[in-house]
Amino acid sequence: MKKDQMTPGRRALLRAATVFGLAAAAGCSGTERPTTPRPTASSGAAAGGPPAARALKPSAYRLQPMAGQGPPHAARALPRVRRKPILRMDGQGRSMFLTFDDGPDPRYTPGILRTLREYDVHATFFVCGEMAVDNKDLLREMAGDGHLIGNHTWTHPLLPKMSRSAMREEIERTCEVVEDAVGEPPAWFRAPYGAWNRNAFQLGADLGMEPLAWTVDTLDWTEPGTASIIRRVRAGAGPGVVVLSHDAGGDRSQSVEALRTYLPELIDGGYRLTVPSRYGT
Template sequence: MKKDQMTPGRRALLRGAAVFGLAATAGCAGTAGSGAGAPDVSGSGIPSGAADGGVAAGGAPAARPLKASAYRLQPMAGSGPAGAPRTRPRVRKEPILRMDGQGRSMVLTFDDGPDPRYTPGILRTLRRYDVRAMFFVCGEMAVDNKDLLREMADDGHLIGNHTWTHPLLPKMSRSAMREEIERTCEVVEDAVGEPPAWFRAPYGAWNRNAFQLGADLGMEPLAWTVDTLDWTEPGTRTIIRRVRAGAGPGVVVLSHDAGGDRSQSVEALRTYLPELIDSGYRISLPSRYGI
C-alpha cells in the first residue's frame, strides 16, 4: 500500500476502533512481570485502551467517541540488567502500562512510522538532547524506510512492532494476526539485525491471541500512561500541555511520528523535552528484563 493511501476498509476500522478496549486474556523480546489495573493519567478523557488514534499510512484519522476506559492498569515494576540474554517472555493478560519510576525516569514512545516527513525531525531533537526513545513501527511504513530504522538503531533507540497495516487485532483471525506481526518483525530484523523486543497493539486493542503471538515472537506488550492525542492535531501548545500535566516517574508517553500531519508533534517535542530534562526527569528506555 502506498504511504498516502488508505483503503475504505481501513477507514472503517478507524471509525470503529474506539469501541474496543482491552480483552483481558492471553504478546516479539522481554521477560517476566505482572500487570494489573490503574487510572488513565493523561487527563484527556480518552480511554487508555482506545486512544491510539494514528494510522500506519498517511491520511487523517477519523474522529472517535469519548467513552469510559475499557481497562485500567496498575503500574509495573521494571528495569533489569542491560545486555542480559534474550529470553521468551511469559504470556501476559494485560499490557505493561508503566515503567519503574525510580530516578524520575520517563519513557517517550512514537507510533505508526517511520515517515520521512516527520521522523527525521523527531530523531534530530532526541539526538540534540542525547535522549533515547521507543518507535513502534508499522511494517508497511518501515519496508520503504529502512534507512530511518537504521538511524533509530544507530542512535540507540528501541524499535517496537506495531503490526504491518495498523489493523484492529480483535477483529482478525489468529493466522491473519500472526502475518501482520511476523512480517513487521522480519522487516525490522532485516534492517537493523535483530527483531523487535516490544509490541504495541494498534488502538490499544488487545486480546488473547495478540498476547500469545507477541510472546511467541519474543516481545513484551507495552501500552502507555499518557496519551498526547497528537493524532487529532490539537495544536502544538495542547500537546505540550498534556505532556506537562501527565509527567511523572514511570510514565510512558504516547505520541505519533506518522499517520497524518505530525508537524505539531515534531514541534511540541522541541519544547517539552528540554523542559522535562530541566525538571529533573530522566528520559530512558525500559529494560526487557525484570519488568
C-alpha cells in the same frame, strides 16, 4: 621334548594372539573404520549391534549437544504471556519513556530524531511494517542513535477482529523487516488502538516481545495544536510514565514542534528520558 609339543604357557600365548587377530580383522571388515566410540546403554543410545550401525556420524553428533550442555544463549528467552499490557514502567531515577507510533515517515521522523539527538535522550519507536519496509534507512538511524524499535503490526489493523493466522502474519512480517534492517527483532509490541486480546498477547510472547501500552496519551493524532500536546505532557509527567505520541499517520508537524518545547522542560525538571529494559516488570 619333541618339536611339535608345546608347554601350557606357550599354548596360552598362541590362543591369545589368535583371538586378538580375529578381533582386529572384524574391526577392519567395513569400508571405513568408525571414528566415534560405540554408544552404550548408559549414554542414552541403544546397546548391542555392530558399532558402525549404531554410532552417529561425527558431524551429526556435534550438532546434538547433551541435555544441559548446549552453548550459552542458544535460544532466545521468551517473556511470559501477559493478560494485560504494561502501562507504566519502573520510574527509578525519575525515568520517563517517550514513545512514537505509526512510522517511520520521512517527513516527520527525521525531525524527531534530530531533537532527541540534540538532547542526547532515547525513545522507543513502534513502527508499522508497511512504513518501515521502504524506510529502512530511518530504522538504522534509530538503532544507531540508541533508540528502541518496537512492533506496531504491518497495516495498523484492529487485532481483535482478525483471525489468529492473519494476526500472526501482521506481527511476524514487521518483526522480519526490523530484523533485516537493524540485525535484531523487536523486543516490544504495541497493539494498534490499544486493542488487545488473548491471541495478541500470546503471539507477541511467542515472538519474544513484551506488550507495552502507555500512561499519557497526547492525542496528537487528532492534531489538537502544539500547545495542547505540550500541556498534556506537562500534566502527565512523572516517574515511570510512558508518553504516547506519533511520528506518522497524518500531519505530525505539531508533534515534531511540541517535542522541541516539552523535552528540554522535562530534562530541566530532573527527568531521565530513556527506553525500557528488555523485559518489563
